[in-house]
Amino acid sequence: MTTLIRRFSLAGLACVISSVSLSALAGDAGNKNLGAKIEIKDFAFNPQKITVKSGEKITWINHDEEPHTVVSVGKKFQKSSALDTDQEFTITAGAPGTYEYFCSVHPKMTGTIVVEK
């Protein structure tokens, strides 16, 4: 875990949005409560807008019976693969700023992440 945190900090220093799909961490229950959680239900991201600190983890979980994706507008962070029911996707917030994203399968579904220092 220490190694991973260090890696994300470095990415933040480099002013690059470090949006790493942390599939290795997705199943790590011990870390789930540390970051922000966005639930996907009824074809919507809840909460639709969140504010996090740089370096904080953000995890989406799909509660729908329909696959959804998380895709950054302008490709500012790595996109998820299609998330089936109960599947999760985690990134770590990088450089401060406002990041818009959407579901590329159902583009009416949009969300915003505000990253603060």
Add this chain to the structure above:
Amino acid sequence: MSDYISHDHEHDGIDRRGFLTCMAWAGTGLLWTIKGGVLASSTLAQIAKAGGQLPASDLSFLQISDSHIGFNKEANKDVTETFKIALDRINAMPTPPLFLIHTGDITQLSKPEEFDTFDQLVQSCRTKDVFYVPGEHDVLNDGGKMYRERYLKKAEAKGSGWYSFNKNGVHFIGLVNVLNLQAGGLGQLGDDQLEWLEDDVKGLGADTPIVVFAHIPLWAVYPQWGWGTSDSEKALGYLKRFGSVTVLNGHIHQVLQKVEGNVTFHTAMSTAFPQPAPGTAASPGPMKVPAEKLRSMLGLTSVNYHQGQSSLAVVDSNLG
């Protein structure tokens, strides 16, 4: 053009009565026939009632849609079985249709094994010729590469998979509106495809019957749920001069029809699970219905259409 919408509360071109009338036509199969350039359709049940006699026609083809192979949730835990039943119905027809059109969402998650299962099942169909357009579920992770490799080899498709062909004097156009979708938007054809379409129909006589098929409806069924295509108006503009245009779509897992000038729009049922009527649920996700009711809400579109006659045109446009 008459306006058949009696109560348009949502200003979306759909009224509840019309919708229910339409849903009453949920059946188990649709045979398209073309006679003298006019497209008509009969349900498989109607054909059975008529002693297995098909309407006299120059051309018949069948539309299937939204098989979602791989879906295993409560709304239908065995989509493979219901797809098989749909194929059985086609195989039981006294005269097989000349070809099938699949209007997308072959699979649930674009997995190779899901495509494999579908391919294996569809081989059991007596009608071997199948023309495809992709649904968003078929292009989830690779921009449609796997889909194109499997289904577009013989179609000589352009761009991300659009193409046209002629059968018995009818011009068929398969369009792709599920790729490169933009945040907050709807289905999309894109400039390259529109340009191709304009060129594709340029040399055709206005009396050539046109059939367009694509996954997401090419009319604004319910934009709040993403049920529409942002640049479909432009595409339809290229088809305005034709006397008979039929647009066949899937995606919304229920039958809807709209007539606008010379253009008739139809959406097909799924063979996997129904979806709610526009705006009647929190989301357009799979609709759970009692087990005994499920099959009555699946199948292949069931609509009767005769040009100039709109007794079953459940949704019509107001040109006023």
